[in-house]
Amino acid sequence: MLLELKELHTYYEESHILQGVSLNVDRGEIVCLLGRNGVGKSTTLKSIIGLVEPRSGQVVFKGRDIVGMPPYTIAKLGVGYVPEERRIFPTLTVRENLLMGIKPGQEGNGDRWTVEKVYKYFPALQARDKQKGGHLSGGEQQMLTIARTIMGNPEVLLIDEPTEGLAPLIVETVEEVIRDIHQHGTPILLVEQNMRVAVRLAGRIYVISKGTIVFQGTCEELNGAHEIREKYLEV
Ligand SMILES: Nc1ncnc2c1ncn2[C@@H]1O[C@H](COP(=O)(O)OP(=O)(O)O)[C@@H](O)[C@H]1O
Ligand SMILES: [Mg+2]
Numbered sequence: 001m002l003l004e005l006k007e008l009h010t011y012y013e014e015s016h017i018l019q020g021v022s023l024n025v026d027r028g029e030i031v032c033l034l035g036r037n038g039v040g041k042s043t044t045l046k047s048i049i050g051l052v053e054p055r056s057g058q059v060v061f062k063g064r065d066i067v068g069m070p071p072y073t074i075a076k077l078g079v080g081y082v083p084e085e086r087r088i089f090p091t092l093t094v095r096e097n098l099l100m101g102i103k104p105g106q107e108g109n110g111d112r113w114t115v116e117k118v119y120k121y122f123p124a125l126q127a128r129d130k131q132k133g134g135h136l137s138g139g140e141q142q143m144l145t146i147a148r149t150i151m152g153n154p155e156v157l158l159i160d161e162p163t164e165g166l167a168p169l170i171v172e173t174v175e176e177v178i179r180d181i182h183q184h185g186t187p188i189l190l191v192e193q194n195m196r197v198a199v200r201l202a203g204r205i206y207v208i209s210k211g212t213i214v215f216q217g218t219c220e221e222l223n224g225a226h227e228i229r230e231k232y233l234e235v
Helices: 041-049 071-077 094-099 115-121 138-150 168-183 195-201 219-224 226-232
Strands: 003-012 015-025 030-034 056-061 079-082 156-160 188-192 204-209 212-218
Touching (some): 015 030, 015 041, 041 071, 071 079, 079 138, 094 138, 115 138, 138 156, 138 168, 168 188, 168 195, 188 195, 195 219, 204 226, 212 219, 212 226
Parallel strands (some): 030 188, 079 156
Antiparallel strands (some): 003 015, 003 056
């Protein structure tokens, strides 16, 4: 198993947010963590990347527990993170934004991302090569955020609600980008509120409610689980 969360308990001060979250992502997978607003999805990703430190439990990545390591160390080990809020450098060009994603001193593994390769996968970004990040549309900024993260050649990619607030056509483009990155060989842990997006992309789905995993299974199994869908999901 590439990434394994074991019984994570995470707090903000005295609020007990994650109450024993366990999930895993293996090579070759797109896994979705699905749930309503405020149930602990972002906190789960932040607990993996080290932005908040779980009070107990383990995050095992490539066989070693990474809880307690600082975010830059975890990133360097190969965990890529695309946060909910799009983080681009508005005054840098698209190409410069991409170059900022390169991680120096990374271990070599043959098939690495370059700006030119990213442009093959994201032609919309290539068209904007010399434009400033701040001048891009919301959907393009989302693509740029994802593209910049893969420039660091992550071995697993965590993406927090990439389609939130985007028009349906742009949602499709972002979905394609996620599929392309997956096909390139990068496993993905995707956080979503939108069940339709989750079902279109993921092989396996976990549903989270109030800091607890209440369902895990395939898309077909979730489609058949009417009670779970009514109780814990929007659609
Ligand atoms: N920095 C923080 N300090 C205190 N409470 C927080 C903080 N971040 C999130 N929370 C609370 O933790 C709960 C889970 O938040 P979050 O993981 O962001 O949910 P989701 O991503 O599923 O919408 C919410 O009740 C939220 O208000
Ligand atoms: Mg969130």
